[in-house]
Amino acid sequence: MKYRSVFDIIGPIMIGPSSSHTAGAARIGRVARTLFDREPKWATISLYGSFAQTYRGHGTDIALIGGLLDFDTYDERIKSSLEIAKDKGIKITFIEEDAITDHPNTARLIIGDDYGQLELVGVSIGGGKIEITELNGFELKLSGNHPAILVVHNDRYGAIASVANILAKHAINIGHMDVSRKEVGQLALMTIETDQNLSKDVLEELKTLPNILQVTKIDD
């Protein structure tokens, strides 16, 4: 079941005019910001389907940038996010794509600065709810319903078990997990949704494990 909480239906509290094209878009932008862990210097955003056709009318562009600036769905500053981004010197490009995607409300965000970049695909499935379907070329399924960690690791035996062992030691239960890789033996990505939020200590401990390259946390 895609929707688990009554507040997915009655909510979110948000700046209008569209839950999918405004609130959902803001949430996609904000997940990208959280994963990038700092304010990007530039953003190239491709819009597909209904997003591409109606983004100006719905304020989708404003909302995505608002999310990249770490604004929540109800933050009044969303309305002036384009000006705020401009004042901060963030370079923004929007591309209207013609390609057909699985869901009509899809956005691909590539954001970055002098130190790195991040590429993410988000889908706004309705009522403000989103799913992240791709991160840096890895397919994944992140609902945003639960706290989650994303672990980039070498595709080797034992890597997954070692992460699971650390979580078990700290009495953290895994609700959902999937693993994605581009090629056998190269880089892979674990997406782990947990029932409890992870403390900084646990994250640091995970980072010290062999074959674990990067650990990022998303709170619910």
Place this chain on the structure above:
Amino acid sequence: MFRNVEELVSLAENKGVKIAEIMIQQECNVTNRTREDVMAQMERNLVVMEQAVERGLAGVKSHSGLTGGDAVLLQSYIDEGKFLSGSTILDAVSKAVATNEVNAAMGTICATPTAGSAGVVPGTLFAVKNKLNPSRKEMIEFLFTSGAFGFVIANNASISGAAGGCQAEVGSASGMAAAAIVELAGGSPRQAATAMAITLKNMLGLVCDPVAGLVEVPCVKRNAMGAANAMVAADMALAGITSRIPCDEVIDAMFKIGQMMPNALKETAQGGLAATPTGQQLKAKIFGDSQK
């Protein structure tokens, strides 16, 4: 976890409680939160809805100038007392319009189930409130009841105009409101399900065709009729009328209709009212030729 309307109604009947209570208990169980916490969050949503209606009734105007001010016109008309239909239904309509006018003006609203359909549930709630004098707790329960029915639609069909057309947005909102009105008025869980079935049957096939891609024309007036539809369906169910097609099958029909609907009529602003000569002119006036 209830998966469909039949399971939801059976749970309420077997436990001898309201639909709202089933939803509250499920929310606590699924999200591992206390009852107080869950109730408090819903009350915050209620407060946002009240503020949006208040703001809309004071008069707002959207940036495009396409919408705003109709809620005020209707309230003045009601006050004159010359209306033909009825004061409660018109009050519901004006408050639904008020909410969506605020939404169109990029004001703060609570999505129910979406922003484009955010007027129907609060509009009907605040209108029947004057007739039924519910407690604060009962008003919060109204939102849980409508949420429970919306939850079923969202998981079995869709609440996205881009995926299912306006039937999935205003249609869903209207069905949710009808069910909640019935429960607030003292109707049974089964009557609530019937009200939703009757409402949704009359929303099937409704397309999403926003002029210039803005959540304004025809969205605001669709919320008006969504509220009216909900009020009449609730009265029909309370009168003892039943639906020949069970609620779950109506939801399933809505899902399939949404899949068959062409993309031009699913929030792409390419067909329907958006494609009319006037719709095109308005778009050109608002955006120039810069947007496809």
